[in-house]
Amino acid sequence: MLDYLIIGSGLAGISFAEVALKNNKTILLLDDKSQNSSRVAGGLYNPVILKRFSEVWNAKEQLVIMNEFYNLVEDKLKEKFNFKMPVLRKFFSIEEQNNWFAASDKINLAPFLSTKLISKKYSSIDSPYDYGEVLHTGYVDTALLLDHYKKYLLQNNLLKEESFDVNAIEFLDSGIQYKGIQAQNIIFAEGFGMHKNPYFNYLPLDGTKGELFVIKAPDLKLDVIVNTSVFILPLGDDLFKVGATYNWQDKTAEPTEEGKQELLERIKEIITCDFEIVKHFAGVRPTVADRRPLLGTHEKHKTLHILNGLGTRGVMLGPAMAQALYDHIENKIPLDREADIKRFHKRYLKSLISDQL
Secondary structure, three states: OEEEEEEOOOHHHHHHHHHHHHOOOOEEEEOOOOOOOOOOOOOEEOOEEOOOOEEOOOHHHHHHHHHHHHHHHHHHHOOOOEEEOOEEEEOOOHHHHHHHHHHHOOOOOOOOEOOOOEOOOOOOEOOOOOEEEEOOOEEEOHHHHHHHHHHHHHHOOOEEOOOOOHHHEEEEOOEEEEOOEEEEEEEEOOHHHHHHOOOOOOOOEEEEEEEEEEEEOOOOOOOOEEEOOOEEEEEEOOEEEEEOOOEOOOOOOOOOHHHHHHHHHHHHHHEOOOOEEEEEEEEEEEEEOOOOOEEEEOOOOOOEEEEEOOHHHHHHHHHHHHHHHHHHHHHOOOOOOOOEHHHHHHHHHHHHHHHHO
16 A cells, blocks of 8 residues: 555645655655646745745745755756756835845844845846845756656656546545555645645635746846846856746636737846747646645545645745645644645535535
């Protein structure tokens, strides 16, 4: 009997898989490639919400666990995925500079916000008010990570690329059975696909569509990530990832003309040089209104668990939330109240009533 059957092999799924394997647990992942948000993600990690100059929830803890996690995976797969790189917030006024310095005086933000203005002039970017530097930042090449991790899983017969039929779950005294597979636990890491899951679709998971570009701009000489109304991330060879849009209505993963025009307008507000679009892609991020992940165990079926709602910060949240859920299942360590799906208990009760009608 397996310890864990994991549904989904995006950032959430592989994070839990790695935590389980590290603890000598037996696993199998199922994935039908229906969700792509992890693959097309910007991949940035940044402990500060730059719109409001506020700390990301539990940022210190997440960064420690994240760095340990990617170091282990890099050693295991003999490939580099985690790239340390400064994030510079471009200022548009003296007032923004003052707000930055006020934020950097706060105890929780001081470790992350440099108090020295960056006055370096980057080719093709006007910056009369300079930049602020965020510390402990970088990006994870999520597509490369997923490709290599899935290859590792396939080579070790730990991944089946097929759809999961939630109606085929049979509950046993000691776990579950699914099409001949027996497991003590199921981890649902389905991303936006959770809406088709009758055990957890009462949870308020929303989908926020994001569109991004890869552009080629030979005259843009940039060796840092610049964050303004969009981020510009240097990939090398004159290529840059640029994003992202936020659309709360469109739940498809297809690039749109509307998204393209929005990104073009924002890019032209920042850089003055010519560029060409090399790639335009989109994905639907699994987001939650209260901006906290969805972790926990089903209230009736104690063998069913969820790891979802990582939103726009999956590379930071994934490893920490996977560890928290694992510790909760194996060691009965309580989950953080802000992440535990028990915060939606009333919604669960309402779903039971509606099912009975």
